[in-house]
Amino acid sequence: MHSRRKFLAGLMAGSLAPKATWADAGAPAFLSAGRDELGLFVIAGLSATGAVLFRHPLPDRGHAASAHPSRPEAVAFARRPGRFADVIDCRSGAQLARLSPPQGHHFYGHGVFTPDGTRMFTTENAYESGDGIIGIWDARDYRRIGQVSSGGIGPHEIRLRRDAAGLVVANGGIETHPDSGRAKLNIPFMRPNLSYLSLAGEIEEQMELPRDLHKNSIRHIAVRPDGTVGFAMQWQGDVGADVPIVGLHHPGRSPRLMAEGDPRLRNLDGYGGSIAFSGDATQVAVTSPRGGVVHVMACDSGALIVEHRLADVCGLATTPGGFLASTGTGTVARIGAQTGAQVVPLTTAPLAWDNHLIPLA
Amino acid sequence: MRPIAPFAAALCFGLACAATAGADALTDRVVDHHILPTYTRLAQETAAFAEVAQQDCAPTSPVLEEAWGRAFDAWVAASHLRFGPSEVDNRAFAIAFWPDSRSKTPKALRSLLLDRDPVVETATEFATASIAVRGFYTLEYLLHDPDYADLGTAAYRCALIRAVSGDLSANAAAILTDWQDDFAAALQRPDQQANPRYRTDTEVHQELFKALTTGLEILADMRLGRPLGTFEQPRPNRAEAYRSGRSLRHVQIQLAALRDLARLLTAGDPALQAQLAGAFDKADRHAEALSDDPIFAGVTDPQQRFRIEALQQDVHDIKTIAATKIGPSLGVEAGFNALDGD
Numbered sequence: 224m225h226s227r228r229k230f231l232a233g234l235m236a237g238s239l240a241p242k243a244t245w246a247d248a249g250a251p252a253f254l255s256a257g258r259d260e261l262g263l264f265v266i267a268g269l270s271a272t273g274a275v276l277f278r279h280p281l282p283d284r285g286h287a288a289s290a291h292p293s294r295p296e297a298v299a300f301a302r303r304p305g306r307f308a309d310v311i312d313c314r315s316g317a318q319l320a321r322l323s324p325p326q327g328h329h330f331y332g333h334g335v336f337t338p339d340g341t342r343m344f345t346t347e348n349a350y351e352s353g354d355g356i357i358g359i360w361d362a363r364d365y366r367r368i369g370q371v372s373s374g375g376i377g378p379h380e381i382r383l384r385r386d387a388a389g390l391v392v393a394n395g396g397i398e399t400h401p402d403s404g405r406a407k408l409n410i411p412f413m414r415p416n417l418s419y420l421s422l423a424g425e426i427e428e429q430m431e432l433p434r435d436l437h438k439n440s441i442r443h444i445a446v447r448p449d450g451t452v453g454f455a456m457q458w459q460g461d462v463g464a465d466v467p468i469v470g471l472h473h474p475g476r477s478p479r480l481m482a483e484g485d486p487r488l489r490n491l492d493g494y495g496g497s498i499a500f501s502g503d504a505t506q507v508a509v510t511s512p513r514g515g516v517v518h519v520m521a522c523d524s525g526a527l528i529v530e531h532r533l534a535d536v537c538g539l540a541t542t543p544g545g546f547l548a549s550t551g552t553g554t555v556a557r558i559g560a561q562t563g564a565q566v567v568p569l570t571t572a573p574l575a576w577d578n579h580l581i582p583l584a
Numbered sequence: 585m586r587p588i589a590p591f592a593a594a595l596c597f598g599l600a601c602a603a604t605a606g607a608d609a610l611t612d613r614v615v616d617h618h619i620l621p622t623y624t625r626l627a628q629e630t631a632a633f634a635e636v637a638q639q640d641c642a643p644t645s646p647v648l649e650e651a652w653g654r655a656f657d658a659w660v661a662a663s664h665l666r667f668g669p670s671e672v673d674n675r676a677f678a679i680a681f682w683p684d685s686r687s688k689t690p691k692a693l694r695s696l697l698l699d700r701d702p703v704v705e706t707a708t709e710f711a712t713a714s715i716a717v718r719g720f721y722t723l724e725y726l727l728h729d730p731d732y733a734d735l736g737t738a739a740y741r742c743a744l745i746r747a748v749s750g751d752l753s754a755n756a757a758a759i760l761t762d763w764q765d766d767f768a769a770a771l772q773r774p775d776q777q778a779n780p781r782y783r784t785d786t787e788v789h790q791e792l793f794k795a796l797t798t799g800l801e802i803l804a805d806m807r808l809g810r811p812l813g814t815f816e817q818p819r820p821n822r823a824e825a826y827r828s829g830r831s832l833r834h835v836q837i838q839l840a841a842l843r844d845l846a847r848l849l850t851a852g853d854p855a856l857q858a859q860l861a862g863a864f865d866k867a868d869r870h871a872e873a874l875s876d877d878p879i880f881a882g883v884t885d886p887q888q889r890f891r892i893e894a895l896q897q898d899v900h901d902i903k904t905i906a907a908t909k910i911g912p913s914l915g916v917e918a919g920f921n922a923l924d925g926d
Contacts, residue, residue, distance in 0.1 A: 462805045462809060463805070463810055486674055486677040530671075532667065534919065577921065
């Protein structure tokens with residue numbers, strides 16, 4: 224506690240000096256968690272072309288990160304069921320603070336700042352009750368200032384709405400408890416949903432898929448400028464079932480499932496790892512490390528346009544011309560959005576890139 | 585935690601690894617002695633079947649049945665090679681659409697037969713038909729399911745059998761041609777710049793290793809796992825090709841194909857080869873012992889079920905050897921993300 228006070232004092236003092244911004248030289252374009260040559264876990268900053276600009280050691284395996292909207296800092300979250308979140312200066316990789324959730328909670332690996340940068344929200348598991356929690360933090364000093372229900376079990380990715388002020392949360396529906404590691408405790412009864420929350424934490428709308436898809440865990444989300452939410456799922460039912468892995472949902476409307484009936488859905492192995500819209504917002508892509516594929520789909524027709532093969536691909540980010548993807552074999556590659564477009568590897572680092580490639584401001 | 589074989593590829597980056605391209609003995613062995621012969625046989629057997637169908641298209645014809653069975657065998661022996669030419673234009677799905685969890689094949693087949701859909705009239709047209717009615721499983725309904733014996737007209741059923749057999753043959757020929765003309769070279773000559781698919785030998789080995797693990801997963805999770813279901817809810821009607829009594833046969837054929845691939849991937853390591861041979865021998869023995877239950881009907885009987893579970897366990901044991909021995913020996917590992925995603 225003492226060291227955190229010092230840190231807070233430092234932050235306050237720092238606020239008197241001219242504020243650093245994302246425009247300051249050397250800031251990376253992306254963040255990604257990874258594992259290095261020695262098997263140690265890091266969060267790394269990457270340039271727009273995939274070069275590693277810094278590495279910051281993490282105490283355990285990381286997952287995703289969230290960037291502050293104005294200050295050049297980001298929070299790297301532990302992979303579930305981890306209990307740390309490191310605040311990093313994105314110019315240098317220096318650690319500014321380490322957050323822990325309340326007793327009895329663990330992080331799920333994702334979080335998001337409010338647009339004005341005053342608060343941060345984290346997805347958490349209150350694991351004795353199994354309740355999904357959104358933790359609320361003061362982003363000036365990273366104090367815990369409250370928490371609300373996520374609207375389901377197993378909240379995973381959380382994003383800002385773009386059609387209105389508010390949050391959208393993917394409640395994966397799967398109950399876990401740290402005592403049983405990552406074992407899934409409620410598959411027969413799981414009920415994933417997308418929940419839309421106000422910035423004050425009130426649930427405003429929830430979307431559930433039809434009952435026959437209740438074992439399709441809604442886990443990752445991307446938000447298009449018009450407010451449409453793309454969601455990627457992970458199938459927990461019978462192996463060999465033909466199920467959609469990606470859907471689109473606009474608040475107030477019915478969800479739409481993508482690439483239904485396309486046999487190549489099987490190549491995803493029932494597993495969507497990350498989701499992103501293309502830079503021009505006409506396409507949505509999903510990665511599957513299990514299948515070693517990236518599927519690019521047309522938002523308007525719902526059709527699967529192109530399937531790219533890329534071993535152990537998982538991280539995925541929007542770029543002006545399409546997508547950038549990262550892999551567990553250390554590759555960062557540009558992914559074309561057009562039919563016949565190639566995977567263009569940009570860099571290969573001696574790092575295994577973990578689940579997500581996080582675009583910075 | 586051990587450090588990290590995939591980075592062998594990374595270490596090559598910028599060095600002269602590409603200089604060794606084309607000289608990789610392991611890739612050459614697998615391409616020349618496994619992949620090309622497997623697809624050659626598929627092309628030959630499907631062509632022979634299509635020819636037989638031109639002569640004799642009666643669904644009850646033993647000659648037709650035999651030719652179909654030989655072609656189907658050739659497909660099962662190729663069914664773990666799911667990359668490159670087999671994935672172009674959904675060829676592999678068109679050859680074999682399984683599992684069919686939403687019963688698309690019988691639904692589409694029924695409507696073709698009842699509507700006498702003219703899509704069967706030319707090969708070009710038929711290539712646009714739903715992939716669910718273009719492959720081996722469609723023929724299984726026509727040849728082995730009495731519910732389809734009188735659906736539509738005999739002339740239409742004949743035309744459909746000929747159309748499917750011709751389409752199978754065309755797809756198999758296209759896969760083989762692509763391998764011979766282009767894709768074998770792409771595998772055998774990885775290059776940082778000039779090869780859009782494979783940059784290093786390690787990436788190629790990763791693809792070949794993945795074919796092995798994919799095949800083992802199909803065996804354990806699909807060909808055995810789907811009929812096994814759970815102890816409380818076994819699913820005998822999910823056994824592959826049970827209508828024609830081929831479920832166990834497919835498992836045995838795939839075991840043989842994967843044994844061959846595993847042997848080629850481990851040449852130069854006699855101890856590992858011996859360990860693999862022992863594991864495959866054990867699986868073969870358990871499979872042979874099931875010859876009184878070729879369609880895994882025993883999944884519903886606790887006294888019989890354990891035999892099928894034992895075979896599935898044998899496959900899991902082979903998977904373990906692949907993950908812990910073969911992968912590391914090739915410098916590839918099960919993926920960081922693929923293995924333990926979130």
